[in-house]
Amino acid sequence: MATPNLKYIFVVGGVMSGVGKGVAASSIAKILQSRGIEVTSLKIDPYVNVDAGTMNPTEHGEVFVLDDGTECDQDMGNYERFLDRDLSGTNYMTTGSIYKTVIERERSMGYGGRSVSVVPYIPMEVIDRINNAAKLAKAAVTVTEVGGTAGEYENILFLEAIRMLRIKHPKDVVLILVSHLPIMDDDNELKTKPTQHAVRALNGVGLQPDFILARAKYPIDEKRREKIAFNCNVNMEDVISAPNVSSIYDVPVNYEKDNLGDLVLKKLSIHPPKKDMKEWRAFAARIDAATRPVNIGIVGKYFASGGFVLADSYLSVIEAIKHASAFWDVKPTIHWIDSEQFEKGDAKSMKELDKYDGIIVPGGFGSRGVEGKLAAIRYCREQKIPYFGLCYGMQLATVEIARDVLGWKDANTTEINPKTKHPIIDILPEQKKLLAEKKYGASMRLGAYPAKLKKGTITEKAYGKTLISERHRHRFEVNPVYVERLEKAGIVFSGRSPSRRLMEVMELPKKIHPFFVGTQFHPELKSRPLRPNPLFREFIKAAKEKKAPGSK
Numbered sequence: 001m002a003t004p005n006l007k008y009i010f011v012v013g014g015v016m017s018g019v020g021k022g023v024a025a026s027s028i029a030k031i032l033q034s035r036g037i038e039v040t041s042l043k044i045d046p047y048v049n050v051d052a053g054t055m056n057p058t059e060h061g062e063v064f065v066l067d068d069g070t071e072c073d074q075d076m077g078n079y080e081r082f083l084d085r086d087l088s089g090t091n092y093m094t095t096g097s098i099y100k101t102v103i104e105r106e107r108s109m110g111y112g113g114r115s116v117s118v119v120p121y122i123p124m125e126v127i128d129r130i131n132n133a134a135k136l137a138k139a140a141v142t143v144t145e146v147g148g149t150a151g152e153y154e155n156i157l158f159l160e161a162i163r164m165l166r167i168k169h170p171k172d173v174v175l176i177l178v179s180h181l182p183i184m185d186d187d188n189e190l191k192t193k194p195t196q197h198a199v200r201a202l203n204g205v206g207l208q209p210d211f212i213l214a215r216a217k218y219p220i221d222e223k224r225r226e227k228i229a230f231n232c233n234v235n236m237e238d239v240i241s242a243p244n245v246s247s248i249y250d251v252p253v254n255y256e257k258d259n260l261g262d263l264v265l266k267k268l269s270i271h272p273p274k275k276d277m278k279e280w281r282a283f284a285a286r287i288d289a290a291t292r293p294v295n296i297g298i299v300g301k302y303f304a305s306g307g308f309v310l311a312d313s314y315l316s317v318i319e320a321i322k323h324a325s326a327f328w329d330v331k332p333t334i335h336w337i338d339s340e341q342f343e344k345g346d347a348k349s350m351k352e353l354d355k356y357d358g359i360i361v362p363g364g365f366g367s368r369g370v371e372g373k374l375a376a377i378r379y380c381r382e383q384k385i386p387y388f389g390l391c392y393g394m395q396l397a398t399v400e401i402a403r404d405v406l407g408w409k410d411a412n413t414t415e416i417n418p419k420t421k422h423p424i425i426d427i428l429p430e431q432k433k434l435l436a437e438k439k440y441g442a443s444m445r446l447g448a449y450p451a452k453l454k455k456g457t458i459t460e461k462a463y464g465k466t467l468i469s470e471r472h473r474h475r476f477e478v479n480p481v482y483v484e485r486l487e488k489a490g491i492v493f494s495g496r497s498p499s500r501r502l503m504e505v506m507e508l509p510k511k512i513h514p515f516f517v518g519t520q521f522h523p524e525l526k527s528r529p530l531r532p533n534p535l536f537r538e539f540i541k542a543a544k545e546k547k548a549p550g551s552k
Contacts, residue, residue: 003131007141007172007268010162012209014150014179014198019215020251022075024178024242025145026082027252030280031261032141033083034252035272040137041079042091042130042144043072046154050096053444061312065473065525066092069447074315075145077525081319082252084528090133095154098125123161141268150177151201163206174267177202177209178242181216181224190216192227199232210267211238211260219243238263247322249284249529252277283326283529290331294543296321297356299337299376301369317362317390320524323532324540332540339372342379350379358386358515358543361393363473363522367416374400381508386515386542388535391474394518395425398478398486398506405489415476424486426479445472449497449521451504457494458517459505462534468495470504470521477520478503495519515542 011025022043029039049055052063053071062074070089080087102125106116134142146162148155166173179195195212202209212228214220219241220228229236240258245251255261256277265272298314311318318334325332335356341349353359359380361373373393377400380387389397395413402411402424410417413425428445448469453460460466478486480501483493490512495505508516517535527533 003134005140006131006134007174007270008130008165008169009141009143009174009176009264009268011143011145011176011178012150012155012159012202013146013148014177014201015182015194016180017149019149019178019180020242021145021147021178022073022078023248023251024176024213025075025143026078027255028176028260028264029079029143030082030252030277031255032143032264032272034277034280035261035265035275037141037270037272038137038139039083039141039143040085040091040133040139041083041087042093042133042142043075043079043147044126044144044155044158045073045092045094045147046152046158047094047147048096048099049094050100051092051094057313062315063473064316065446065471065522067448067469067471071446071473073147074312077316077319078248080526081528084530085137086526088136090129090136093126093129095157098122098129101125118157119160120164122157123164126158126161127165141270150198156205159202159205159207166207171269174211174264175202175207175209176211176213176264178213178215181214181220183217190214190218190220190224192224192231195228196231208233210234211240211263213240213242213255215242217244247284247287249280249287253281253284279530286326286329287322290325290329292330292544293333294325294330294540295333295335295355295357296540296543297335297337297353297359299339299342299359299361299373300364301339301366314362316522316524316527317360320527320533320536321540323527323529324536326529327532327537328540328544330540330544337376339369339376342372342375343369345375350375353379353385354383356385357546358388358539360388360390360539361396363391363393365392365415370396370416374403378404381513381516384513386539386546387513387517388515388539389518390524391472391520391522394506394520395476395478397516397518398491399424401489401491402482402486406485413476422482423479424482425476427475428477444475447471449504451495451521452498452500453505454492454494454496457492458507458510458515458538459494459535462538464534470519470523471525472521474520478506514546515539 011021013019013021029041032039051071052073063071064074064077065071067086068088072092102121130142146155146158179198181190183190225236225239228239240260321332373396377397399411402408408422410420411422411424412420414423448471450469453466491506493503494507504520506518523533523535
């Protein structure tokens with residue numbers, strides 16, 4: 001059942017979705033790591049999807065990609081950023097993947113002909129996966145976030161796994177409930193009744209939380225803390241205030257004000273050497289203290305749908321901007337720009353881009369808004385506005401130069417126009433076979449791949465080395481047939497696959513443009529708070545310098 005000496009922390013949610021379980025789990029893991037404890041983090045998603053690869057980002061949020069190519073929930077990105085660790089697919093599971101494994105094992109007689117019932121075999125598979133992740137990471141503590149909300153039926157088997165572990169190993173398991181305390185308006189008190197109901201829902205499946213993280217607009221007062229403790233059967237000190245903060249990186253610092261780390265370790269009977277999050281605190285303080293603004297525009301489609309959707313869809317891009325901005329002590333303001341407003345390419349609409357210090361065209365799929373993106377890219381190139389293209393943004397920048405500089409007006413990506421006479425961007429032959437068979441899940445170039453950088457380029461100088469590894473999620477590539485002609489048009493392919501067949505980075509020389517770079521990979525996926533991605537760092541530097549007095 002349990003691995004000897006391994007300790008388990010489970011984080012569950014109450015009252016509402018989006019309450020911040022992922023950030024809470026990441027923060028708890030960071031606090032323990034800062035005490036010198038080896039920690040690994042896991043996410044259990046209640047979806048029947050085997051992975052997140054086929055989910056719509058505007059509905060589910062960003063599809064995060066790990067080094068091994070696992071397409072997973074955006075919370076995995078937070079775990080990696082907070083722990084500064086590369087995780088693997090072992091740390092991620094869904095209802096679909098768990099059932100798939102159990103069914104495949106049963107089909108191959110892995111259960112010896114026994115009757116395979118949902119309980120205990122599904123919860124046992126969950127526990128086995130947690131133990132395996134801990135073993136691979138050589139972790140002393142696992143922090144596992146359970147998706148969904150207390151009282152739902154979708155996650156009940158995951159809660160059963162916690163119950164089973166706790167029965168046999170009561171001193172090795174800690175359960176933390178992250179629960180929302182609503183407030184009608186600022187003149188009213190924070191309401192604890194929904195949290196009481198959430199705890200009753202957990203009690204109904206045989207669980208009692210050890211800690212309650214009281215998520216609210218404001219810090220909870222002693223009266224609210226007392227009510228939660230009394231009605232939810234926990235100690236007052238185990239009710240932790242979790243108010244809104246200006247940055248998610250303040251969350252672990254805030255938890256420590258209520259001594260959450262010490263309290264959790266006491267319950268688990270762990271006595272680590274005393275350490276502190278000195279570097280982390282300094283980083284969080286820099287984010288909070290920065291006042292000099294830098295305005296970053298992100299150009300895409302469907303941007304009129306609301307900022308909350310966009311923040312989830314491009315979470316890693318946003319965080320990478322924050323990491324790089326903190327490095328330069330500037331305060332980023334992100335503006336969502338609907339590319340469709342540039343479709344006509346008229347001077348008045350294009351002047352809108354002048355107000356930004358840097359423009360990003362992120363990854364994406366589909367044809368809507370593409371002509372507007374191309375117009376924006378051309379304006380940035382001609383007006384020397386720092387430009388950073390991520391995946392699709394790199395492909396479209398290549399197409400734009402082919403159209404405008406080489407004069408191939410019909411140049412395109414075959415994703416948009418399969419019959420174009422100049423397929424600058426095309427799909428890999430091996431991907432065509434998978435798509436013909438309608439195998440869309442995990443059918444892209446996924447995960448970390450190496451790239452060789454050309455010496456003396458913006459990219460090589462940023463990384464400070466000629467061999468890098470970055471993560472991918474795409475099907476289309478720069479067509480090798482056109483590389484030589486594109487180079488004659490001024491493009492420098494500063495990063496290529498070791499075989500030189502695939503173009504990984506394109507850029508314009510510094511003497512031509514202050515920063516015009518596109519990457520086939522997603523550099524945002526490996527950016528970390530204390531180690532911002534080198535290209536995001538240089539992009540923000542260029543944006544910052546554009547704002548400097550006297551800059552052009």
